[in-house]
Amino acid sequence: GRAALGFAALRGEAALHAPQRAEFVDALQRPQPRVELGIALRGLASAMLDVSDGLLGDLRHLLECSGTGAIVDAAALPMAALAASGADAALCRRCLLAGGDDYELLFTAAPRHRGAIEALSARLALPLHRIGQFTRERERLLLREADGALAAPAAYGYDHFA
Template identity: 45%
Template structure:
């Protein structure tokens, strides 16, 4: 290990917070962690690469925030409580000062979000190469209480948190294919503010950790929306051996998205766009009031958008009762 790498690790360690259950953190060959008794560990890993998940002009702080947020979203979808994380950074050889500037900015965003959820950075790796970020998060969940993809039942209601399509609309505004295949308009009185809100949703998604915890014992199945609602709900249906019908008229829409898109163009973004990092979950109808109460207490917007059915596949129904077929189901890394 070079002196420059030691200095980089020391720079990261100096800023990383810790917790009482971290016996040994950054600086040794492995971290030593003490899980609480009677809990299962939930573990998730995501990688973000330049040119795939963010562009050359992305702010370092936004990359740091999103790298952790997408992983926390996976824990939220399981109803898990975040605790620890590791970070692997591949950095281009762009000179010491430039590298340090990026790492400092990256940590600004990464550790800001980590502090919000009491997540301790306990280890990882640094190496030279194309800009890439890999994060692993570890959390706790009570045995038998995790939200899983394979538990949806026919007759369940389908719900989502937040609003859908905002991040994809930002990609459309940025001219990123395939999101830019329809004209984007700004018909509100404050188009610049609306656009800023869409880009905020793209660059700094909100992991629904509190909502995920609130859904334990209420929701049956759950998943986070990363590749598009149709694609991700399709994973739930496949794992549960069921199908689904989505009511297009019930999709939650932000003011900013309503100002930018309408009709089929908006539906494409909301159903297939991805990068929302909201939760999609199924609920027995008898739990409806309890879900509304629990998520209201957590300050989370929630909307019922459809039902689980026996017929395989995910269908979309328009307000007039007719079926609607999207041009795609969602984002595919190897499509």
Template identity: 45%
Template sequence: MSQPSSSEFDLIRRYLTGLGAVRRDVLVDVGDDCALLHVPADRELAVSIDTLVAGVHFLPDCDPAALGHKALAVGLSDLAAVGAEPAWATLALTLPTSDEAWLAAFARGLGDLAAHEDVRLVGGDLTRGPLSLTVQVHGLVPRGHMLRRAGGQPGDLLCVSGALGDAGLALRHLQRGEPVDAYLRQRLERPTPRVALGEVLRGVASAAIDISDGLLADLGHLLAASGCGARVELTRLPLADQVAGVVAANGDWGLPLAAGDDYELCFTLPAAHARELPVLAAAAGCPLTPIGTLEAQPELCLVLADGQPWQPQRRGYDHFTDA
């Protein structure tokens, strides 16, 4: 005799209640019409939202625990870019069926990262339809200390965290049915939001942005907001061995520049703080690499080792022009 399907409220109580860290600033948690949250008087509230759709942002057979991790990580990367301390999240999840094993694994992945980053899932919605998920994140920034895309000045050092192109190479392998090594798959499916770095950069960096659509696209947003151009030395881009091998084999700089899904931070440092980069890297617990400088002329110049300019064929992912 078959068991009756669980209701949406059963699923919420069983899998989506009590996820993440216990926080004293959560006055009313999951289970009421609204969550009630306390924002300290000396903090400002940073809010970001992202939607992930099956077949667009992730492969339909993606591991649900990894998907739960990534669903939260992409929003935490936005909070990192503004120097916010993560606090709360809400989730709108659309499922084609009430697959409890899938939902349990998804909730575990999201909950583990939430607990690690001191985030509480405080509400959301669960409905039936094509697989998609939307996570809204909320963070706290000391009043007047938010990092922004605007603020870069000519002469500032241009830097990135981590390595570029790993997720793009992993996706390329998966789409071609090729084997993917553990490191690349981890970088695609379980990105590390640079939360500690964002907090370290407050009061030091002149501008910052997270790299989600590719370095060229996101750096372009930072330059437009700052009213500057930049000179980027391609040989200084931080590349893992696997990505460096692809670039060396066919000159495919588009992989680290435009593939996207890196979830690293791109930021600018005034010249007076340039020598602090190793200290900032140690405090943030991740490598930081200077890749160029901002310039007064409002254009982006990509330079090869021999000093010759390199022209990209594409600048990053766009949901409509790349559809």
């Protein structure tokens, strides 16, 4: 969501604190693809793609290809950096869930690889977040709020064919 929030700031749609504005605009203009992480996840991740069209939009691509559904835990999403930016909380959430151009990696892995992934996160000094789980409900994507309520997302991200 950092690049999307930077884009919102450039368009005058978000007033950000100066340090975060510079960081988020830089994330938009000079993305840092996670090549080292992607290579290191070989053998651990069962599916992986970069988040270029929005977290939920790209997750939906995984669901379509795998014939599964997913529940994303809103409380597990890495919202702290966005929330500290001074931007409206609803905009931060929208940028995190549906904003694009971050090029972070979204990947799936079997539970048996959790320890190895945590060790990899520590070795690379790169926080990795377990944000949800897959379900058997074909292509159904739900958000679980902090109170446990489940709802379909209001937006998914950029759609190249819309």
